[in-house]
Amino acid sequence: MKTLDLPNLAQPASTVILGLMRIADLDDEQIRTLVRTAIDHGINTFDHADIYGGERHRCEERFGEAGAISPAERESVIIQSKVGIRPGMFDFSREHILRTVDESLAALRTDYLDTLLLHRPDTLVEPDEVAAAFDELKAAGKVRSFGVSNHTPLQIEVLKRSLNVSLDYNQVQLSITHAPIIASGIAANMVKLDQSIDRDNGMLDYARLNDITLQAWSPFQKGFFDGVFVGDRDDYPELNDALDEIAAAHGITPTGVAVAWISRHPAGIQTVLGTTNPQRVIDSAAGGGVELSREEWYRLFTAAGHILP
Ligand SMILES: NC(=O)c1ccc[n+]([C@@H]2O[C@H](COP(=O)([O-])OP(=O)(O)OC[C@H]3O[C@@H](n4cnc5c(N)ncnc54)[C@H](OP(=O)(O)O)[C@@H]3O)[C@@H](O)[C@H]2O)c1
Numbered sequence: 119m120k121t122l123d124l125p126n127l128a129q130p131a132s133t134v135i136l137g138l139m140r141i142a143d144l145d146d147e148q149i150r151t152l153v154r155t156a157i158d159h160g161i162n163t164f165d166h167a168d169i170y171g172g173e174r175h176r177c178e179e180r181f182g183e184a185g186a187i188s189p190a191e192r193e194s195v196i197i198q199s200k201v202g203i204r205p206g207m208f209d210f211s212r213e214h215i216l217r218t219v220d221e222s223l224a225a226l227r228t229d230y231l232d233t234l235l236l237h238r239p240d241t242l243v244e245p246d247e248v249a250a251a252f253d254e255l256k257a258a259g260k261v262r263s264f265g266v267s268n269h270t271p272l273q274i275e276v277l278k279r280s281l282n283v284s285l286d287y288n289q290v291q292l293s294i295t296h297a298p299i300i301a302s303g304i305a306a307n308m309v310k311l312d313q314s315i316d317r318d319n320g321m322l323d324y325a326r327l328n329d330i331t332l333q334a335w336s337p338f339q340k341g342f343f344d345g346v347f348v349g350d351r352d353d354y355p356e357l358n359d360a361l362d363e364i365a366a367a368h369g370i371t372p373t374g375v376a377v378a379w380i381s382r383h384p385a386g387i388q389t390v391l392g393t394t395n396p397q398r399v400i401d402s403a404a405g406g407g408v409e410l411s412r413e414e415w416y417r418l419f420t421a422a423g424h425i426l427p
Contacts, residue, residue, distance in 0.1 A: 119160030119406045122386055124331055125286050126263035127232060131196050133381045134406040135163040135333065136399065137390045141180055142171035144394060149184035155396040157195070159403035165289075165333075165390050166226065167200035167237060168218050175225040182227035197226060198233035200267060200289075208240035215251040219260055234261045235289055236277075238268045245280035252283050265289070267335075271324035288325060289390065290318070292334035294357065294379050294422045295347045299332075301424045308427050326385050333388040334380050338373065347422075348372050360421040364414050373398055374405025379418050382410040 121130035136156040141149055153164070164187075170177035178199065181187075187195055201218040202210050219234060234255065236248070255261040265287025266274060274285055292299060298317045305313040325332050338346045340353065347354045348361065349372070361372035368375070380389045391402050410418075420426060 119403055120381060121160075122331065122388070124263075125284060125329070127196060128193065128262075129162070129196070131163050131388070132161045132406065133386075133388055134161050134377060134403055135165050135198075135388050135390045136161050137165040137335065137392045138177050138181055139165075139167070139170040140177075140392055140394050142176050144180065146184040148394070149180060149186050152394060152396055152399065153181075153184075153186040155399045156403070157191075159400055160406070161399070161403055162194065163196040163198065163388070165198050166222070167203070167235075168222055169200075169203050169237070175221055178222055178225035182225050187228075192228060196232040197228060198235065199226070199231050200235040200237040202237040202240055208238050208242075210236060210240040210243040210248050212247040212251040215248065216254060219255055223260060230259055231261045233263045233265060233287065235265045235267045235287060236269070239266075239270070239273050243277070245277050248277060249280040249282060252281060256283055263287075265330070267333075270319045271321060272319060274324070274328075274330070285330065287331050287333055288321065289333040289335055290321065291336050291339075291342070292332070292380060292387065293337045293339055293347070294376060294418050295340050295354065296336065296342075297419070297422070297424065300383070301419075304419075305425060305427050311425075311427070313425060322385060331388060332385060333390050335390045335392075337380055337389045337391065338376055338393075348376060354422065357418065357421040357423075360417050364410070364418070367414075368408045368410075370404045370408055371401040373401040374403075374408065375410075375418070377402045377405030378408040378410050379415060381406055382415050 120133040166178050199222045267289035299322045301313050302316045308314040340347045361375050365372045365375045377389045
């Protein structure tokens with residue numbers, strides 16, 4: 119497992135993160151097994167959000183109730199959560215941020231978050247309010263580092279003008295098949311080509327220029343929660359041929375190759391898994407330790423239907 123030295127964290131972070139968005143219906147033993155499997159295979163970072171699980175804080179609560187992380191090992195893991203989505207609106211008000219973090223800490227049964235992300239851009243944001251909330255959380259020792267999710271470079275700049283803390287992360291949707299942050303730059307400057315459309319205002323290069331670590335959510339989904347491309351030979355026959363062959367060449371699974379494709383990028387992108395299946399966690403962790411060649415990376419990219427102009 120590759121690790122990354124990231125700002126404001128006490129330890130290197132694993133390049134693969136276990137996301138806990140889908141654990142609401144697992145029992146305590148299943149949650150402990152899932153988390154233990156991740157830790158045993160080098161994954162030390164866990165991704166939550168207040169909204170995961172239907173009712174507010176449900177997945178965080180299940181993680182805490184199950185005793186997934188013992189008090190003795192708390193300092194050896196990185197726990198991340200998110201705030202800012204409410205039913206029918208986005209809300210970056212100081213009051214909402216502070217109240218939600220307190221609720222997340224109670225649900226997770228921990229005293230601090232290693233990282234807090236603003237989940238989706240709130241166009242009614244008052245950056246000074248975010249700054250006040252972040253300062254209070256940092257001073258109280260409740261949050262150690264901060265970031266955003268699904269934000270454009272300019273939205274980050276608007277926040278940065280007020281903030282006294284750095285924004286170290288942007289969590290965005292990225293898989294081999296859903297890769298606009300990478301694919302648009304590869305097809306820059308092409309008229310009449312959908313792939314050329316810049317949907318995020320240069321997020322990838324902005325992140326590299328500003329030492330912002332990207333985190334890839336839905337790394338196995340074809341698009342927005344519409345099924346997994348691994349093993350889907352109806353929609354992605356060529357991609358699955360490539361996944362199978364490259365997997366065999368490296369002694370890992372196609373699932374692992376999908377992770378390796380993300381971690382191969384020199385921007386140092388973390389992969390946020392959503393699986394609840396311990397074997398898939400093991401397969402993914404193995405992929406996090408494999409370095410694909412340039413030829414393999416581009417073969418997967420084009421086999422997924424992206425073009426090289
Ligand atoms: N910031 C954001 O806006 C945002 C949005 C969405 C998600 N997230 C984060 O990203 C994490 C991952 O999102 P996701 O769950 O949509 O992504 P994902 O890892 O691409 O998808 C996981 C789902 O695919 C299924 N699956 C089927 N075959 C699979 C295979 N071969 N390999 C892996 N999974 C397979 C899993 O089922 P099994 O459980 O049976 O394996 C699970 O239901 C979430 O847990 C959350 O932490 C963030």
